[in-house]
Amino acid sequence: MNPAIETHDLQKAYRTLMRRKPVPALQGVSLRVEPGTIFGLIGQNGAGKTTLVKILLGLSRPTSGSARLLGGSPGDSASRRRIGYLPEQMRIPEYMKAKSFLHYMGRLNGVNSNTMKQRVPELLEKVGLAGVNKPVKSYSKGMQQRLGLAQALLNDPEVLFLDEPTDGLDPLGRKDVRDLLVSLRAVGKTVFLNSHLLSEIEMVCDHIVILNRGQVACAATPAEFTRGTGEYLVRVAVATDAVRAAAAEVLGASNGNGVRGNASNTTKAGWTENTLRFAPRDREQLNALIDRLRSAQAEIDSVEPVRLSLEQFFLQVVGAQE
Amino acid sequence: MLAAYFNSLHEAVNRRMALVLAGVAVLVAGTFWWIVQLKPLPDGTSMIFLGTNFLGPATLAVPSVFGAEIQQTGVLWLLLAIFAAAPLLTSALEKGWIELTLSKGTSRWKIFLGRFLGGVTLYFVTFLLATFPVALRLWWKTGVGPGPLAIALLIQTLSFAALLSVVALATLPQKGMALPVMAAVAVWFFSPSLARRQQSYYSFFTSHVSRGILEWIYRILPKCSELESMCFAYIRDGKIATWWPFWSTGIFAAAMLGLSLCLLQRKSF
Numbered sequence: 001m002n003p004a005i006e007t008h009d010l011q012k013a014y015r016t017l018m019r020r021k022p023v024p025a026l027q028g029v030s031l032r033v034e035p036g037t038i039f040g041l042i043g044q045n046g047a048g049k050t051t052l053v054k055i056l057l058g059l060s061r062p063t064s065g066s067a068r069l070l071g072g073s074p075g076d077s078a079s080r081r082r083i084g085y086l087p088e089q090m091r092i093p094e095y096m097k098a099k100s101f102l103h104y105m106g107r108l109n110g111v112n113s114n115t116m117k118q119r120v121p122e123l124l125e126k127v128g129l130a131g132v133n134k135p136v137k138s139y140s141k142g143m144q145q146r147l148g149l150a151q152a153l154l155n156d157p158e159v160l161f162l163d164e165p166t167d168g169l170d171p172l173g174r175k176d177v178r179d180l181l182v183s184l185r186a187v188g189k190t191v192f193l194n195s196h197l198l199s200e201i202e203m204v205c206d207h208i209v210i211l212n213r214g215q216v217a218c219a220a221t222p223a224e225f226t227r228g229t230g231e232y233l234v235r236v237a238v239a240t241d242a243v244r245a246a247a248a249e250v251l252g253a254s255n256g257n258g259v260r261g262n263a264s265n266t267t268k269a270g271w272t273e274n275t276l277r278f279a280p281r282d283r284e285q286l287n288a289l290i291d292r293l294r295s296a297q298a299e300i301d302s303v304e305p306v307r308l309s310l311e312q313f314f315l316q317v318v319g320a321q322e
Numbered sequence: 323m324l325a326a327y328f329n330s331l332h333e334a335v336n337r338r339m340a341l342v343l344a345g346v347a348v349l350v351a352g353t354f355w356w357i358v359q360l361k362p363l364p365d366g367t368s369m370i371f372l373g374t375n376f377l378g379p380a381t382l383a384v385p386s387v388f389g390a391e392i393q394q395t396g397v398l399w400l401l402l403a404i405f406a407a408a409p410l411l412t413s414a415l416e417k418g419w420i421e422l423t424l425s426k427g428t429s430r431w432k433i434f435l436g437r438f439l440g441g442v443t444l445y446f447v448t449f450l451l452a453t454f455p456v457a458l459r460l461w462w463k464t465g466v467g468p469g470p471l472a473i474a475l476l477i478q479t480l481s482f483a484a485l486l487s488v489v490a491l492a493t494l495p496q497k498g499m500a501l502p503v504m505a506a507v508a509v510w511f512f513s514p515s516l517a518r519r520q521q522s523y524y525s526f527f528t529s530h531v532s533r534g535i536l537e538w539i540y541r542i543l544p545k546c547s548e549l550e551s552m553c554f555a556y557i558r559d560g561k562i563a564t565w566w567p568f569w570s571t572g573i574f575a576a577a578m579l580g581l582s583l584c585l586l587q588r589k590s591f
Contacts, residue, residue, distance in 0.1 A: 057425045060590040081427030091418025095336035107325035108426035108433070151422070161425075 010065035040205035084152035094137035141168030237299035246296035330440025347452035380464035407441030474553035484544035487578035
């Protein structure tokens with residue numbers, strides 16, 4: 001199947017009057033977004049995310065390399081009619097009202113008037129702006145964002161580019177947007193999501209790329225990003241001395257408050273109040289510990305693997321490259 | 323392109339620019355209506371007065387009234403309309419809005435050209451509103467048609483289009499409308515002195531090379547001053563001696579607009 005979006009060795013450098021050397025914004029970005037998926041792009045400020053999106057939309061030209069959007073060039077009007085875009089810093093003329101704005105956006109995208117008569121009220125209902133008949137200047141940030149989302153969906157796009165779509169929305173609004181993205185994926189639409197809210201990316205995306213200093217620092221699925229660390233947390237009701245001694249017996253030598261295994265037993269373990277965090281050699285050692293704790297009359301509340309959040313992983317990746 | 327064209331007119335109305343121009347146009351038309359007086363004679367003809375000035379019998383005086391309208395409002399309208407129409411072009415390139423419009427399936431040049439034509443329409447319609455009511459009244463009362471005035475309006479509109487094309491080009495490399503408006507007003511301001519360059523500048527530019535440069539500047543830039551003279555000549559005599567200022571201004575406007583659209587197509591946002 002042809003990818004919805006594909007870039008190959010994309011480079012972009014900005015030239016300014018003040019600097020002799022061009023400032024690199026993208027350095028050899030190659031990526032592939034499959035149709036019917038939600039793709040997340042994350043990175044620090046100035047990592048090149050917006051530049052990449054602008055190139056994919058034909059708003060900016062790459063210095064070198066190539067980009068394909070739905071099999072065509074991003075600069076091609078026919079390709080752009082099949083996409084929707086919500087920019088991060090959207091500015092709608094203040095005098096416009098929701099309907100006139102959507103009608104204008106629709107006309108620019110070649111949506112015929114009959115379709116618009118049907119789609120505009122539907123979308124306004126969908127984004128919670130039905131019945132709002134006042135100029136955009138009186139809209140809150142959240143309302144403007146909802147209107148922006150409606151215009152991005154107006155032409156029933158095959159690919160949707162969203163730059164910080166939940167910016168300015170309340171928690172309920174954010175959930176609505178997440179649900180919307182999932183429903184779009186369910187009907188085969190492709191979503192290219194650019195957000196600082198890593199928890200959101202983690203929740204909805206199928207593939208994630210971390211962009212750092214204009215380069216792809218890491219690309220994987222959320223499961224790969226948030227894989228286990230190999231450590232476990234064992235929570236007991238009360239960590240008595242007997243319980244701590246039992247744990248030390250299985251894991252290695254006791255150092256009083258915590259347990260510290262030698263090199264041949266475990267790498268690291270420690271108690272924090274009633275929670276033991278440790279990295280077992282293998283599953284057998286984990287089960288042996290639980291058996292020993294139970295025999296020491298410990299009441300175990302939970303045993304869970306320690307996973308990295310996307311944020312922790314992101315900080316690791318970006319921190320390692322700084 | 324039509325969507326951008328109608329949107330620019332919608333914007334002109336909603337941002338009050340069109341309303342202010344229309345208001346001034348009504349004021350101008352009302353003033354002319356009031357000062358142009360017709361005195362019917364027993365033989366069925368009419369004598370025309372402009373205020374207290376006797377202009378003569380209708381067939382001779384109507385062209386004078388048209389000439390006075392163009393003379394009194396032409397310059398005012400060029401400047402007012404430049405201030406009113408320039409935001410239609412500069413606002414199209416505002417950050418946050420341009421990303422929305424240019425990411426749609428309409429070519430950049432069509433959007434920009436649509437807005438340019440919206441600006442020209444704003445000028446033409448309001449200028450028509452300022453000058454035509456009196457012309458229609460005179461036509462009704464004297465039978466002398468407003469054809470020459472209509473031609474004069476079209477010639478003046480070309481003059482405006484040339485100035486607006488300067489605005490279009492100056493809008494692209496920077497933000498805001500101060501520089502584009504200043505550039506257009508400067509072109510208009512130097513137009514009369516360039517038309518009389520021998521008298522205006524030859525005493526300062528004595529070398530053959532500098533005078534040659536001056537000649538080329540004159541040839542290239544729009545000839546607003548001469549176009550205005552053309553209007554008077556056409557209204558008065560019904561014919562135009564030379565169309566050179568018209569064609570050269572048209573070529574200037576087309577070239578500047580073409581260059582603007584070309585640069586816009588290539589520009590990264």
